[in-house]
Amino acid sequence: MSTLALSGPELKKTIAIARKKPLGFAFSPGSKDSEHILALDRRKSGEMLGRGVKKESGSSRVAHGSCEVVGKELRLTCDRTLSGMAKKLKKFLKANKVPLNVVVLDADGTEIESDIGDLDEDGTDDAAQAGDAEALAARWLAVRDRLAAAVDPHLGRTDGTSAKIAAVWDLAGTKAGAGEYTAALQCAAALAKLLAAAGKPEKLAPENPDTGEIAMDITRKRAFLVTRWKQVPGEIKVEIDALIGAVEARLPYERPAELRGAINARVSDLIRDMVGQINDAVDRSVSDGDGQYGAVARVAATLKSEIRCNEVVQALRQNGLVDGDRFETVFTDALDEISAALTA
Template sequence: MADLKVEGAELKQLVKLGKKRSLSFGFCPGPKADHTLLIDRRKSPEMLGKLARQEGSSPKVAFGTFEVKGRTMEMTCGRTVPQMAKVLKKYLKTQKITINVVVLDAEGNTVDSDVEDLAPDPSMEDDADTAAIQDDADDEVEAPAPAAADDQAAEAADDDAKDGTLDAASLAARLKALKPAVTEAAPDVAAKLGKVMAAAVAQIKAATLEQADATVTALENAVARLGEGAKSAEPATPADDEADFKALAVRAQALKGAIEGIAAPAKDKLMAALTDAVKQIRERNHDTAATILGKIETAVGKLTAATPAASADDGKATPADVAPFVQSRDAWIETRKNLRQEMTDLKSAIDTATANVDGFEDVPKKSGILLDHIDDIDSGLETTLDQIVKTPDEAKREELKAGARKIIETYRGVLDTDFFKAVDNNGFIKTNIRGSALDSLQKVSAALSA
């Protein structure tokens, strides 16, 4: 991707070419003016945005198209960054390009600008080099026109999207642009990529836009490497950016809570491993940290599944007044076990579907984040139900019941998030994660109300 970064005389020629045609760009601002600006005549703005973020030194990125009108660069953006006009104008000046900058949204509304009266600049007039660039552009073989949008992608584009930097329409447009390349790939590769595209469509329709963005980005990277030739392409390197750092930190924090409930000496060993993982995260050794966290997650999963339910009656017959709580507690423990297993199966299915597909090499280390969502449904309810069973005092038992009801409402809130609403339409395997959890919680609620 480094060959797309333009500076100096080459950048000036491309800016001047903007007087004749619209060009795509991606812009990633960096500290101390270490900015990354990519311009290309054929790649999509979204693709250049992703490449700029990977090439650049910050997670912020803008992308879109630009045209030059007189002494003003008009940039129509799918995504912007703060103070974009001022930052970019100042950067262009360091590249000996004195030009005003106006930033527009997708509808053509001005969202930012840095405009002043500029003295004439003969170097910004057309010359032979600019004409040569235009001639080269005219002679280029046009990429195949994208096929009509897939019906599901079109529907996804029309769905209401939640507020934020992502929107369903732009994600669907990126999918549409990828479709020709996927269709023309080798049959085995096309089949795998097609399955991933279907998953992205499902995520867009369910408004899980962060997941959809990650899926589409992986597809874009895969398609880019197909175009370059997988054998000749340089090996992919882990993305050492803020998004990866935060994702790993979230996994580590979730594991810390899960490990707290495990007995020694296993707890001590897992905490030591987690401390090592945290160190690797802080040092930005993301591959190593992800590997360690994955092993800890596997160990915690096995230990949690192997932990027997607490005995409430010490071998004695269960009193009739607590029998419903014993039954609902045991059923809930089994449900949580099944939830983790289904999510583990989904992770395996995703890893298998993307195996040996260029651009998806880092999927196995990142798909483990699926299990983090299960950690939000913790052992609090079963612990409270166990206390209800063991508490003979009626007043105390009613207090515990109220606590259990609050926990149930919290879990239902988790299950009503975009992730859980979409997970069973994942496009990889059939699951019933949300449905089974809600059904089991309803049965616990009924026991508490009896």
């Protein structure tokens, strides 16, 4: 009997820990589903687990790295991967009464493969059952349109960073084309981070730049910043509505109407504060003639760190009724997209 392989209640218990913190993982597929070995540990690294699983399985086919559970997805960031592991793992988890979608990422966070949907006992996709498919599609289209301008300068270039951006962009489009909008949005989130880190590909500046063109570029960027940030209240309202709906259905004695009012007030204060900081930074950049909006980029980076520690956001993330991650990513996605647009 393996001392590392998890299954049944023990697997379910360990997966619950992965909802709170990343764990090391190792996975070796067997010739039968029942012979798969999945090891998870909060202290051991994936590499260490991989050595143990390799010894116990007698197979060199071992993937390892770190993992965490986000919403209804088990996300595996791999130092070593195996082809087809997303499908095998999802089936293994379901057999152990731990229904989760599986997303496999490389060490840089780029999606390699995934198996999304079909979590219910009757085989009905969760998103479709909840009527979320159209909302996911609309969200993908909006994100795609916002990222397109920043991606375009990288297309057709052969340097490593631009090639990776193009590959993730293509993968996102492929996933969306197949109707896998959750996976497409995951690619888009990774893409926004790549774009923010990469900046715009260098090009020779003209000896006598057209100041009118520069002014127009600054104006366009400011318009994008203002427009994008105005979308945040509507996006957060969708998440609040979902939470209050769950409270009304399951905890009506918690006075949902009062709870909505309290949440709206706290979130509105948070948004006003963030908008104020963004607008001040925009004004500084425009005043300085900074077409790259350096002040805004710095403020956006600071706000991303602050939002993760904000007590209101943390409380909403841990609500226990609906997937709380979007209460954070509504803000961080917007900030990532703004940072990417600054260098477009």
